[in-house]
Amino acid sequence: MKLIKTLLVLLVVSSGLFAQPADKRLYINPQFGINISGLTDELEGVSQSGRAGYNFGIDLRMGQGHVFFQPGVSYFQYNTKYTVVESSLLPDGRTTYETDVKVESIKARTLMGIRIFTTDLISIHANVGPAFNFPVKVDSDDDFVLKRGNYKDVTVGGVVGAGVDLMLFTFDLDYEFGLSDYVEFSNPNVQSSSSNQYTLTFCVGIRL
Numbered sequence: 001m002k003l004i005k006t007l008l009v010l011l012v013v014s015s016g017l018f019a020q021p022a023d024k025r026l027y028i029n030p031q032f033g034i035n036i037s038g039l040t041d042e043l044e045g046v047s048q049s050g051r052a053g054y055n056f057g058i059d060l061r062m063g064q065g066h067v068f069f070q071p072g073v074s075y076f077q078y079n080t081k082y083t084v085v086e087s088s089l090l091p092d093g094r095t096t097y098e099t100d101v102k103v104e105s106i107k108a109r110t111l112m113g114i115r116i117f118t119t120d121l122i123s124i125h126a127n128v129g130p131a132f133n134f135p136v137k138v139d140s141d142d143d144f145v146l147k148r149g150n151y152k153d154v155t156v157g158g159v160v161g162a163g164v165d166l167m168l169f170t171f172d173l174d175y176e177f178g179l180s181d182y183v184e185f186s187n188p189n190v191q192s193s194s195s196n197q198y199t200l201t202f203c204v205g206i207r208l
Helices: 002-018
Strands: 026-039 046-062 067-084 097-118 122-140 155-166 169-178 183-187 190-195 197-206
Touching: 026 067, 026 169, 046 097, 046 197, 067 122, 067 197, 097 155, 155 197
Parallel strands: none
Antiparallel strands: 026 046, 026 197, 046 067, 067 097, 097 122, 122 155, 155 169, 169 197, 183 190
């Protein structure tokens, strides 16, 4: 805890020394990116591995000083490979089963950011805040492992990230950790289990 407080103090001090105010009060930031997601806990009898997905959306940066408000909304497609390793879950005598699941989701974020270093050419910033995920469609090889009903209607995550603005272009790397259950797997042969989601996202955008 003492280390975290020290880092926060250094961050604020360095932003005051090296960061300059933005030249606009409002930036519009359309973005496109790739993501890798997974579950924090293995579902009972089922293993999973994250695969690359994609996302696109738009953020706003509001505030001309060192601190800015960054709300945004995006479309996310998450890709995950599930492998059933518990034979009692399989209805036809197979010992293993694999399927790819794609989840389409709308994500809304309300982040607070701080400009750490700013020049006329380059700007470095960090941000933090909550994200709200709304799964809208689940596409899988079949619905044996997971289907839309297994996913919560809304989930909450925490986001920490950093980015670089290079003239007109923006580059952002964010890590989102789940704060609520994302998916629940249930089967009459085993105890129900649930898990949160984590997501690593890299985005490239244009600052307008």
